[in-house]
Amino acid sequence: MSDPKNMxxxxxxxxxxxxDVQALNGVSLTVEAGKVIVVVGPxxxxxxxxxxxxxxxxxxxxGEIYIDGQxxxxxxxxxxxTRAEIGMVFxxxxxxxxxxxxxxxxxxxNVVRGRSKEEAQEIAMQQLERVGIPEKADVKxxxxxxxxxxxxxxxxxxxxxxxxxxxxxxxxxxxPEMIKEVLDVMLDLAQEGMTMVCVSHEMGFARAAADxxxxxxxxxxxxxxxxxxxxxxxxxxxxxxFLSQILQH
Amino acid sequence: MAEQPTDLETxxxxxxxxxxxxxxxxxxxxxxxxxxxxxIAVWAVFIITTQESYREAFDFIKQGIxxxxxxxxxxFTLASVIGLMAGLARISRxxxxxxxxxxxxxxxxxxxxxxxxxxxxxxxxxxxxxxxNAFGEWLDGNGLGFLGGIxxxxxxxNVPLEARAVIALAxxxxxxxxxxxxxGIQSIGRGQxxxxxxxxxxxxxxxxxxxxxxxxxxxxxxxxxxxxxxxxDSSLVxxxxxxxxxxxxxxxxxxxxxxxxxxxxxxxxxxxxVVLLSLLVQLIERRLRAxx
Ligand SMILES: Nc1ncnc2c1ncn2[C@@H]1O[C@H](COP(=O)(O)OP(=O)(O)O)[C@@H](O)[C@H]1O
Ligand SMILES: [Mg+2]
Numbered sequence: 001m002s003d004p005k006n007m008x009x010x011x012x013x014x015x016x017x018x019x020d021v022q023a024l025n026g027v028s029l030t031v032e033a034g035k036v037i038v039v040v041g042p043x044x045x046x047x048x049x050x051x052x053x054x055x056x057x058x059x060x061x062x063g064e065i066y067i068d069g070q071x072x073x074x075x076x077x078x079x080x081x082t083r084a085e086i087g088m089v090f091x092x093x094x095x096x097x098x099x100x101x102x103x104x105x106x107x108x109x110n111v112v113r114g115r116s117k118e119e120a121q122e123i124a125m126q127q128l129e130r131v132g133i134p135e136k137a138d139v140k141x142x143x144x145x146x147x148x149x150x151x152x153x154x155x156x157x158x159x160x161x162x163x164x165x166x167x168x169x170x171x172x173x174x175x176p177e178m179i180k181e182v183l184d185v186m187l188d189l190a191q192e193g194m195t196m197v198c199v200s201h202e203m204g205f206a207r208a209a210a211d212x213x214x215x216x217x218x219x220x221x222x223x224x225x226x227x228x229x230x231x232x233x234x235x236x237x238x239x240x241x242f243l244s245q246i247l248q249h
Numbered sequence: 250m251a252e253q254p255t256d257l258e259t260x261x262x263x264x265x266x267x268x269x270x271x272x273x274x275x276x277x278x279x280x281x282x283x284x285x286x287x288x289i290a291v292w293a294v295f296i297i298t299t300q301e302s303y304r305e306a307f308d309f310i311k312q313g314i315x316x317x318x319x320x321x322x323x324x325f326t327l328a329s330v331i332g333l334m335a336g337l338a339r340i341s342r343x344x345x346x347x348x349x350x351x352x353x354x355x356x357x358x359x360x361x362x363x364x365x366x367x368x369x370x371x372x373x374x375x376x377x378x379x380x381x382n383a384f385g386e387w388l389d390g391n392g393l394g395f396l397g398g399i400x401x402x403x404x405x406x407n408v409p410l411e412a413r414a415v416i417a418l419a420x421x422x423x424x425x426x427x428x429x430x431x432x433g434i435q436s437i438g439r440g441q442x443x444x445x446x447x448x449x450x451x452x453x454x455x456x457x458x459x460x461x462x463x464x465x466x467x468x469x470x471x472x473x474x475x476x477x478x479x480x481x482d483s484s485l486v487x488x489x490x491x492x493x494x495x496x497x498x499x500x501x502x503x504x505x506x507x508x509x510x511x512x513x514x515x516x517x518x519x520x521x522x523v524v525l526l527s528l529l530v531q532l533i534e535r536r537l538r539a540x541x
Contacts, residue, residue: 057443076451084449094444098462107458108448153444160448 007066008033008164008195009054014063016049016219023049024060025219033163036196038206038227041216042242047199050216051166054197055086068163084112087157091169093149095141101128101152102137105159113160120159127155131185147178154185165189167198201246203231215239286524293517306510309501313494314518320415320493321483325476327419332426337456339431350427357424365421366485370413373420378405414486418479426475433468434460469537473530480522484515494518 009031016024023046031037039047052058054065056072056079065072067082096104105124109115115123128134131151133144141149150170157165167186171179183205190196190209200206206213206227213230215223217238223230234240296303338350357365385400437460445455465472487496494515502511 055447057447080449080451082449083447086447088444088447090440090444092440094438094440096441096444096459096463098466108445108450111454111458112449156448 006033007031008068009197010064010066011050011054012064012066014050014053014065015061016046016053016058017061022219024053026063027216027219027221029214029221029224031164031195031197033195034193035211036190036194036198036209037212037214038210039197039199039214039216040201040206040230040242040246041214041222042245045216046219047216048168049219051088051168051197051199054164054166055083055088057088080112084108084160085163087154087160087162087165089150089153089157089165089167089170091173093141093146093153093173095149095153095156097141100138100140101133101144101155104141104152105156108156109159123159124155127159128152130158130188131155132181145178146174147181150174150178150182151185154182154189158189164195164197167196167200169199169201171200171202203247207231215242217242286520289517290521293513297514302507303510303514306498306501306505306507307514310494310498310511310514310518313492313497316411316491317480317483317493317495320411320418320486320491321476321480324415324418324422324483325479327415328422328426328475328479329472331419331423333430335423335427336430336434339427340434354424354427357421362421362482363485363488366414366417366488369417369420370410370489374408374413374416375405378403378408410489410491414489414491417489418483418486422475422479422482426472429468429471429475430464433464433471436467437463466537470530470534473526473533477523477526477530480526481519484519 007030009029011027011029014024014027027050039050041047049058053060056065059074067086070078070082072079072082096107099107102121102124105127106120109120109123110117125134125137128137131154133148133151136144136148144152171182174182183202186198186205187209210227213225213227214221215230222236223234223239230239231243234243297307298304335350335353338346341347381400382404385397388397388400441459442455445459483493484495487493487499490496498511498515502508
């Protein structure tokens with residue numbers, strides 16, 4: 001797959017069924033390197049499933065995923081190598097509770113990237129500084145606020161030097177006063193040119209950071225356009241209905 | 250393997266409230282049973298020091314204590330390894346491994362422990378060694394003598410009964426511990442494995458560095474209880490003539506006809522070990538809870 005525009009993610013006609021539930025009904029998506037894509041849509045519309053298919057945490061029922069030209073398969077070697085290039089941030093943080101913040105950030109560097117302990121620790125401290133909590137390096141996740149945990153989770157992903165970052169509703173489990181600290185980190189990242197696919201209903205973030213916005217419903221991409229196009233000039237009835245619902249809050 | 254309440258307190262039954270009478274309330278919740286245990290210990294020390302026949306019996310039987318301890322320790326270590334592997338097999342994505350794991354556990358569960366000890370030590374181990382020897386000779390005959398040597402190194406006449414006893418206990422307990430490990434691993438949320446895999450860690454690496462450290466911590470009390478149970482069940486190896494405290498006591502009783510002395514002493518010995526170890530398990534459990 002040689003593209004002049006360097007499409008770093010290509011999802012081709014992805015279907016995903018969980019038994020009878022059709023989570024994705026033929027989704028195709030290409031993401032250019034350096035772009036920020038925000039995905040919105042009602043609960044159960046398949047946003048998480050799409051994200052999880054991109055790094056093959058879920059195996060699509062049919063369809064193909066290419067990451068930087070590499071076709072994803074269940075070959076474990078390819079899978080592990082490619083996933084190391086894709087950071088993922090989860091709604092519920094999923095920090096490793098038995099490890100300190102710094103150890104959370106060093107583990108995969110050490111085990112996957114083969115970096116020495118010293119090197120991994122240095123990079124971990126740089127990343128913790130980047131997300132604004134170097135002073136929490138030796139603290140276990142249970143002692144951190146939700147916002148701090150999510151920032152450690154972002155540092156953990158960034159320490160692998162990924163080419164792509166996936167965010168699955170990174171602020172929806174946070175108390176309102178902590179949302180901004182996480183969005184600020186994401187905004188910085190977007191400005192530094194990271195390729196990002198973010199499931200998020202934070203309209204402010206979408207307007208400020210997104211190059212493209214996708215509206216999903218019933219396992220389909222209903223609209224794929226610019227932030228301005230989607231929020232100010234939605235084409236589909238379903239999009240209008242959804243926007244009117246989330247803008248009420 | 251009998252189920253053991255982790256908390257010694259639970260053995261005294263429901264807590265009875267005496268409203269308005271703190272003294273009666275304290276009397277009713279005092280651990281009288283523990284006082285009873287201590288009295289037994291004091292009484293045992295007393296008769297061993299004052300009665301000649303008890304002292305003689307004790308001096309003879311105590312030579313079995315190191316055997317009981319090392320048989321238990323080695324068997325438990327081996328059983329943990331077997332249990333971990335069987336537990337992992339039970340939750341494996343491979344149909345073959347899953348079925349092998351379940352088969353092993355169900356077979357062991359379906360046979361009385363005493364019969365298993367006889368069978369594993371006197372039938373299974375010799376058969377496996379014979380099979381290895383036959384394979385070694387076959388390799389020899391096909392010009393692979395250097396490999397054959399490995400399979401000929403062990404012969405049945407060189408496998409001591411202690412080793413057979415350890416293997417028998419470990420294979421038996423491995424099946425019980427497999428379920429403990431499986432439950433421990435499955436108690437860790439899916440998100441942990443997903444986070445580890447999303448960073449590019451392999452299944453094995455994720456298990457090793459993320460899932461197992463958390464799982465083992467959660468099952469430490471259960472593993473401790475298995476260890477306590479194994480101290481008791483190690484007495485079964487006496488049927489293989491392994492000279493643990495039970496076997497030594499049997500020998501002593503058979504020779505001197507001092508049945509009361511011999512069996513009282515080993516009963517108190519087991520009881521002491523079990524109560525002390527149970528307290529230790531409880532202590533570890535409290536520590537873990539406090540650290541959470
Ligand atoms: N592991 C799973 N097993 C069964 N059904 C699932 C699973 N994951 C998601 N689904 C179903 O797939 C659909 C899409 O889910 P999801 O991608 O999580 O939606 P969203 O993230 O947009 O809320 C939902 O109907 C959900 O119930
Ligand atoms: Mg979701």
